[in-house]
Amino acid sequence: MSEPGLSDTLPLDPADSADHDTMEQGCCGKSAGRPRAADMEARAENLLHTAGSLFLEKGYGKVSLEMIARQAHVAVRTIYVKFGGKSGLFNAVVEQKRAAYFSTMPALETDMRPLPVILADFGLLFTQLVTMPAAIHLNRMVIAEAANHPELAETFYKVGPGQTRDMLTRFFSRPDIAPLFRPGLTPDLLSMHLLNCLLGDQLSRLLFMPPAQPDVAQLRKLVAVRLDLFLRGTLQDAAA
Secondary structure, three states: OOOOOHHHOOOOOHHHHHHHHHHHHOHHHOOOOOOOHHHHHHHHHHHHHHHHHHHHHHOHHHOOHHHHHHHHOOOHHHHHHHHOOHHHHHHHHHHHHHHHHHOOOOOOOOOOOOHHHHHHHHHHHHHHHHOOHHHHHHHHHHHHHOOOOHHHHHHHHHHOHHHHHHHHHHHHOOOOOHHHEOOOOOHHHHHHHHHHHHHOOHHHHOOOOOOOOOOHHHHHHHHHHHHHHHHHHHEHHHHO
16 A cells, blocks of 8 residues: 555645535534434435546545545545545445445345356446447546555455455355356356456457447346356256
């Protein structure tokens, strides 16, 4: 982890903190008492939305915590207390977006539908996610700034691709799922191969301006072809 720069340090002027605290407490400089849970949740949502928008608009390296705090109307020290700094805040932004997207899908650990149906639903959600313009922009930003901000790449992988891969590895480890695949294909290898099949040449396409995001019908056809490739190469019955 790199040390935070000057723009990411705690406010040195007590008046700055007081001004931010006033915005957090309520209007007219008067304390509104302990915030309600709904208010606290709304403020947290606004902070994450503001941070995410700034990261995408300006790039991770050009965004300071002061800039985020000013637009979200919170104190810089609040961000440090809740997230530990800029990399922790970026972590929370990515994790929130990923969790919200996959929340519509049944948990892989307990989904008892047939394997092709489970993977088709996962494949469609995953492909929709990685072809979204915001996701493409985020991937480009991480690749471009990883050398100067290694904590950015580490955080992005841990809460994004890393979590997805771990989720699939647990799925392929299930006692009812693992025997369906050829011996020697470990759950970790299966998860990696599935993601590679679904992604195709997506990483190479990040070098170019992306076309419009495919519609759901186009994505279903694409996912069906790529899942067929995955299943034919890994299932016990397919190898017979």
